[in-house]
Amino acid sequence: MKIIVCFVSACFLALTGFSAAAQQQQKLALTDTTYVPVVDETPTFYNHNYIYKARLDSIQKMVPLSYNEYVQKYIDVYAGRKDMMGKMLGLSGYYFPIFEKALKSYNIPEEIKYLPIIESSMNPHAVSRVGATGLWQFMFATAKGYGLNMDNFVDERKDPIQASYAAAAYFRDAYEELGDWLLAIAAYNCGMGNVNRAIAKADSRDFWEIRRFLPTETRNYVPAFIAAVYVMNYSGDHQIKAQKSVFLKNTDTIQVNRFVSLASLAEALDTDLDELSMLNPSYKKKIVNGTELDPKRVILPKVTLASFARVYQLLNEEVLEVDKHIVLASNDGKSTRKSKTVNKPAVSYHKVTSGQNLSTIANKYNVEVQDLKVWNNLKGSAIVPGQRLKIYHKSENKRITNAMRS
Numbered sequence: 001m002k003i004i005v006c007f008v009s010a011c012f013l014a015l016t017g018f019s020a021a022a023q024q025q026q027k028l029a030l031t032d033t034t035y036v037p038v039v040d041e042t043p044t045f046y047n048h049n050y051i052y053k054a055r056l057d058s059i060q061k062m063v064p065l066s067y068n069e070y071v072q073k074y075i076d077v078y079a080g081r082k083d084m085m086g087k088m089l090g091l092s093g094y095y096f097p098i099f100e101k102a103l104k105s106y107n108i109p110e111e112i113k114y115l116p117i118i119e120s121s122m123n124p125h126a127v128s129r130v131g132a133t134g135l136w137q138f139m140f141a142t143a144k145g146y147g148l149n150m151d152n153f154v155d156e157r158k159d160p161i162q163a164s165y166a167a168a169a170y171f172r173d174a175y176e177e178l179g180d181w182l183l184a185i186a187a188y189n190c191g192m193g194n195v196n197r198a199i200a201k202a203d204s205r206d207f208w209e210i211r212r213f214l215p216t217e218t219r220n221y222v223p224a225f226i227a228a229v230y231v232m233n234y235s236g237d238h239q240i241k242a243q244k245s246v247f248l249k250n251t252d253t254i255q256v257n258r259f260v261s262l263a264s265l266a267e268a269l270d271t272d273l274d275e276l277s278m279l280n281p282s283y284k285k286k287i288v289n290g291t292e293l294d295p296k297r298v299i300l301p302k303v304t305l306a307s308f309a310r311v312y313q314l315l316n317e318e319v320l321e322v323d324k325h326i327v328l329a330s331n332d333g334k335s336t337r338k339s340k341t342v343n344k345p346a347v348s349y350h351k352v353t354s355g356q357n358l359s360t361i362a363n364k365y366n367v368e369v370q371d372l373k374v375w376n377n378l379k380g381s382a383i384v385p386g387q388r389l390k391i392y393h394k395s396e397n398k399r400i401t402n403a404m405r406s
Contacts, residue, residue: 074227
């Protein structure tokens with residue numbers, strides 16, 4: 001009998017170890033939002049903790065901070081990632097005031113400031129596998145729709161200030177349509193159309209009721225958000241310490257109305273170029289492309305009056321010789337010399353056939369998906385058989401798309 005008991009115990013321990021290893025692998029799997037780990041879709045709620053519920057209730061403001069087995073799973077994940085969350089605490093000192101100001105301007109709950117933790121780990125250069133970019137992970141078309149500019153000099157999805165105001169505007173629109181903050185957060189991940197369809201299928205406007213009808217990633221997205229809010233507020237209870245941020249809290253802002261290199265500014269300020277570039281992540285070529293009609297913002301580390309005098313001299317004397325012709329972000333890095341004659345763009349039309357998507361059509365005509373969306377005023381990626389798509393041939397004229405995006 002003892003032998004049988006020992007054998008059964010050994011099997012149980014082996015299975016438990018395998019399950020734990022599998023769960024750990026699941027936790028490390030990343031979804032399209034890059035930083036939301038995948039957990040078991042139907043977790044066993046064996047560790048219900050009323051302390052966590054009480055803590056969530058105590059910090060709840062406008063956004064409902066529900067406590068259930070899905071939230072608990074993500075609390076376990078984020079509380080276990082002490083290094084990552086320590087970095088988030090350190091970065092929050094710099095980024096949160098930026099997020100809070102933008103959200104307040106649109107009357108959006110302050111709690112939304114925690115969303116970039118699960119979107120991008122607060123990395124302005126984060127890019128998902130489908131091209132969502134920046135702290136707030138904007139797709140190209142959505143970014144354009146909310147006033148962000150992407151060209152060969154700048155990608156404003158990476159600008160903490162500009163992107164935060166665009167995100168706040170999106171949440172204003174989502175809440176006006178959906179009337180619930182958890183639904184608005186879900187829509188930020190999968191789009192308002194998917195959320196509305198889930199509402200219709202579930203005949204409910206409760207996120208936890210419609211959750212099963214949402215894409216898998218979105219089902220996890222809202223619990224992950226609530227867990228991130230919890231861990232950021234109760235980091236000390238989980239032995240998570242804030243790590244020193246690379247950013248300086250004391251900065252100044254100037255408006256530049258001419259082209260100037262960040263390298264020249266760094267030299268005038270007697271500061272490190274990498275540090276200046278981190279404060280201004282949206283400038284792709286490390287060139288500030290300001291003009292009289294469209295001055296550009298530059299964030300500077302707080303410096304002495306003598307340094308400002310050198311910057312003033314630089315901005316009034318330096319003439320930066322660069323090709324200032326603005327082209328599509330999708331054409332960045334290609335030759336863009338101005339021609340003396342303006343060619344009429346060659347336009348053709350493509351009739352969508354069954355099984356085609358924007359990627360296959362873009363590959364066929366050697367263009368970019370983003371261009372197809374802009375040329376045809378497409379808000380998303382959905383197309384249907386029989387639909388006619390306008391194609392501009394970039395070999396004839398690249399400027400037409402730029403004009404359309406302006």
